[in-house]
Amino acid sequence: MTNYKEIGLVNTRAMFAKAVDGGYAIPAFNFNNMEQLQAIIMASAETNSPVILQVSKGARNYANQTLLRYMAEGAVEYAKELGQKKPEIVLHLDHGDSFELCKSCIEMGFSSVMIDGSALPYDENVALTRKVVDYAHQYDVTVEGELGVLAGVEDEVSAAESHYTKPEEVIDFVTKTGVDSLAISIGTSHGAYKFTPEQCTVDPQTGRLVPPPLAFDVLAAIEEKLPGFPIVLHGSSSVPQEDVDIINANGGALKQAVGIPEEQLRKAAKSAVCKINIDSDSRLAMTAAVRKALADKPAEFDPRKYLGPARDRMKELYKHKIVEVLGSDGKCE
Ligand code: G3H
Ligand code: 13P
Ligand code: ZN
Numbered sequence: 426m427t428n429y430k431e432i433g434l435v436n437t438r439a440m441f442a443k444a445v446d447g448g449y450a451i452p453a454f455n456f457n458n459m460e461q462l463q464a465i466i467m468a469s470a471e472t473n474s475p476v477i478l479q480v481s482k483g484a485r486n487y488a489n490q491t492l493l494r495y496m497a498e499g500a501v502e503y504a505k506e507l508g509q510k511k512p513e514i515v516l517h518l519d520h521g522d523s524f525e526l527c528k529s530c531i532e533m534g535f536s537s538v539m540i541d542g543s544a545l546p547y548d549e550n551v552a553l554t555r556k557v558v559d560y561a562h563q564y565d566v567t568v569e570g571e572l573g574v575l576a577g578v579e580d581e582v583s584a585a586e587s588h589y590t591k592p593e594e595v596i597d598f599v600t601k602t603g604v605d606s607l608a609i610s611i612g613t614s615h616g617a618y619k620f621t622p623e624q625c626t627v628d629p630q631t632g633r634l635v636p637p638p639l640a641f642d643v644l645a646a647i648e649e650k651l652p653g654f655p656i657v658l659h660g661s662s663s664v665p666q667e668d669v670d671i672i673n674a675n676g677g678a679l680k681q682a683v684g685i686p687e688e689q690l691r692k693a694a695k696s697a698v699c700k701i702n703i704d705s706d707s708r709l710a711m712t713a714a715v716r717k718a719l720a721d722k723p724a725e726f727d728p729r730k731y732l733g734p735a736r737d738r739m740k741e742l743y744k745h746k747i748v749e750v751l752g753s754d755g756k757c758e
Pocket of ligand 3: 520615659660702
């Protein structure tokens with residue numbers, strides 16, 4: 426058993442309380458390789474931002490959980506080496522789907538876990554989440570639960586209402602489970618295709634798809650029920666058109682990808698939303714840079730020559746999110 430405190434990580438409790446109070450959000454960036462982690466730490470250290478390093482089940486399978494955990498330990502030291510006085514870094518399990526997985530991560534040194542019982546019937550979600558919370562809190566590990574199902578791209582936005590978090594359930598869920606934060610569904614979804622063209626309108630000037638707004642009324646109703654309680658937004662990539670264009674101009678085939686406009690995320694970050702999850706934008710930045718580097722120099726075969734530019738592009742993306750969208754820069758001591 427490794428306690429995360431021994432390796433310099435922090436849990437989300439104080440971080441979220443400050444973020445809710447201060448009207449900003451903490452970036453939760455997924456990682457599964459060295460270049461991504463370097464880019465995240467360079468960006469957060471240079472902006473003195475707290476950061477959540479997220480590991481999905483898929484990332485654990487891809488990169489090996491032991492290796493990822495030691496990479497996170499290394500990240501704390503790397504942030505200090507980059508000049509950050511007191512890095513605030515959380516190692517978080519993203520979309521944990523069983524008690525055993527959460528327990529294993531806690532034993533490995535994770536400081537935060539998500540138990541995602543959102544697809545289960547309500548009472549089963551409550552019971553599973555409560556079990557994880559009881560275990561995690563013994564080690565001062567914080568727990569994120571989820572209520573409401575993130576709409577899939579096939580769902581009609583107008584019909585997706587039933588997937589949204591029901592504000593009338595949140596007090597009961599939070600009280601019965603003891604979770605430290607709650608992921609909600611207000612119209613975001615995972616991946617680079619968050620809306621179908623039919624769900625969007627077309628910008629007459631650019632001809633590009635404009636997605637429907639998030640359900641801020643549902644968010645407001647949840648905040649009214651749970652004043653000051655930390656809320657989490659998954660599926661918050663914006664799918665920058667520039668990256669999509671670079672990918673497509675260099676052999677890619679991403680058709681009509683649509684994300685969440687940044688001004689909506691800015692608005693969410695000022696509310697009780699204090700953790701914003703971003704994965705797809707990093708994938709797009711990396712892919713755009715790799716495709717371009719390889720297309721520009723077809724004879725190149727040193728991976729550093731295309732992964733280096735990918736790392737640079739991801740770093741710029743992360744800094745942009747921190748400073749221009751979430752407002753978490755300068756929030757570490
Ligand atoms: O929420 C999902 C994250 O983007 C992780 O995706 O399961 O493909 O690693 P993944
Ligand atoms: P995106 O696919 O929008 O980046 O969402 C990531 C996420 O929610 C990870 O849990
Ligand atoms: Zn997610």
